[in-house]
Amino acid sequence: xxxxxxRIAGGIMVDGQQVGETLQCVHCGMHWDRVPxxxxxxxxxxxxxxxxxxxxxxxxECKPIEKRLDEEAALxxxxxxxxxxxxxxxxxxxxxxx
Amino acid sequence: MATGKRYNGFTNNTNTVSATVPLIGxxxxxxxxxxxxxxxxxxxxxxxxxxxxxxxxxxxxAGTTSATVTPNPLDPADPPSLLTHFAKTYSAQPxxxxxxxxxxxxxxxxxxxxxxxxxxSEIVITNSATxxxxxxxxxxxxxxxxxxxxxxxx
Numbered sequence: 001x002x003x004x005x006x007r008i009a010g011g012i013m014v015d016g017q018q019v020g021e022t023l024q025c026v027h028c029g030m031h032w033d034r035v036p037x038x039x040x041x042x043x044x045x046x047x048x049x050x051x052x053x054x055x056x057x058x059x060x061e062c063k064p065i066e067k068r069l070d071e072e073a074a075l076x077x078x079x080x081x082x083x084x085x086x087x088x089x090x091x092x093x094x095x096x097x098x
Numbered sequence: 099m100a101t102g103k104r105y106n107g108f109t110n111n112t113n114t115v116s117a118t119v120p121l122i123g124x125x126x127x128x129x130x131x132x133x134x135x136x137x138x139x140x141x142x143x144x145x146x147x148x149x150x151x152x153x154x155x156x157x158x159x160a161g162t163t164s165a166t167v168t169p170n171p172l173d174p175a176d177p178p179s180l181l182t183h184f185a186k187t188y189s190a191q192p193x194x195x196x197x198x199x200x201x202x203x204x205x206x207x208x209x210x211x212x213x214x215x216x217x218x219s220e221i222v223i224t225n226s227a228t229x230x231x232x233x234x235x236x237x238x239x240x241x242x243x244x245x246x247x248x249x250x251x252x
Binding site for chain 2: 007008009010011012013014015022024028029030031032033055057065069070071073075076077079080
């Protein structure tokens with residue numbers, strides 16, 4: 001029996017009828033329609049044990065989606081901290097805030 | 099089955115093609131990690147054979163909204179959504195991250211389209227007030243009004 005390595009990540013319904021399934025890239029989180037025999041080159045990460053969307057950045061480096069999201073959140077916190085600092089600095093100078 | 103507090107946000111817009119002006123903007127907050135597990139898309143305009151292509155893309159700034167929608171909790175006992183905003187239009191557009199498509203789909207204006215995530219395959223937005231997901235119109239020869247309903251957990 002063949003074990004299916006690709007994990008179905010979503011279902012598509014058109015006019016109430018299920019017409020397809022989506023797979024999800026373990027590196028960027030992108031979903032795509034599963035089309036067997038389409039010839040589209042995707043990929044597989046042996047470390048994450050999951051399918052890849054085929055984008056270059058997903059193929060060349062193993063960075064799981066959870067790690068990417070953590071980095072994005074950390075960046076967002078840093079941006080927000082700097083924005084607050086700027087607002088406080090401008091307020092201290094007496095510059096009216098928008 | 100999605101767990102956590104579940105919410106529904108819906109809006110409508112004309113699907114004019116643009117890489118910078120989104121049709122829907124969902125922006126997270128520092129205290130939540132929204133996970134989108136379902137959406138519906140369809141047109142309420144007069145039926146016509148027009149193809150359309152949409153894409154959910156990530157964004158790294160919140161932008162300034164000019165029209166927002168208040169999401170509804172699916173469980174009336176749940177508190178209001180903690181999203182920074184569920185936007186219909188912006189006066190200052192959010193910054194859409196290049197090559198960050200989370201899902202693209204095509205549909206005919208006559209049909210309605212629904213996507214449902216399998217458990218643990220939801221599209222996650224990070225816990226940052228600048229992180230978001232934007233619905234962008236990628237292709238449409240003759241734009242029409244479309245309506246969307248998006249469901250997520252927080």
